[in-house]
Amino acid sequence: MPEIPAADIHLRSYGAQRESDRHAFAQLVLPVAGVVMLDIEGRAGRLDPLHGALVAPGAWHAQCGAGSNRSIVVDIEAGTGFFAQGDWQRLLERPFTPLGPAARKLLEYMALMAGAWQVRPGLVQGWVPLLLDALADTPVRPASRLAMLCAQIEAEPAQAWTTESMARHAGIGVSRLHALFRAELDASPHAWLMARRLDRACELLVAGNLSIAEVALAAGFADQSALTRALRAALDTTPAAYRRASLENGTKTL
DSSP: OOOOOOEEEEEEEEOSEEEOOOOSSSSEEEEEEEEEEEEEEEEEHHHHEEEEEEEEOOOOOEEEEEEEEEEEEEEEOOOTGGGSSSSTTHHHHHHHHEOOHHHHHHHHHHHHHEEEOOOOOHHHHHHHHHHHHHHHOOOOOOOOTTTHHHHHHHHOOTOOOOOOHHHHHHHSSSSHHHHHHHHOOOOHHHHHHHHHHHHHHHHHHOOOOHHHHHHHHHHHOOHHHHHHHHHHHHHSEEEHHHHHHHTTTTOOOO
């Protein structure tokens, strides 16, 4: 088996201005919030929390953001034969790929890690093959009814979302909404919403521009106590401790 090449991970937001690029390494673009429009060698695609892409080494590509957005971007050194392993070659042949439950779980984990402290290179190298396996195993499906809904929630997690309003935005019934969330995201609508609000709160805590009470409201929590309970349950820490740890490690939002 070829040696796993070096890989770097970034949290990145794209502006409305279209930017073109070409590089010798492969690049995964995996939105965790909002929408990114990506063109790869003349093939256009829409990326969102349910859809990502793999840009092949040497491929011309251009991207721009549609409103507020945030993506995990993974640069993978183009090691000889690396993408010929198993089903990974299929990812180069169909660069726009759906993000199934397994891939989403891996992305959520790495987003939290990258938002809280510097990610060790060894961790990234171990995580990349798992992610590629998850992406390669995801069947090609029609565009999900959840795509636009999830993108809107990611952009505005503080909005007064309920399962009823989420179902209405997706144009489906509440029971169908629950079924789709379970099938595609392996979570209930409420649990997924709370995770997105927690992601936004962590991002704002790292930025350090708002008080903890203001962060709680901006992320969609009822008050500071609700944010504290959610963060303690998810990461066994408090907002103040999370912010302090990020400052001590020199973490900045990208």
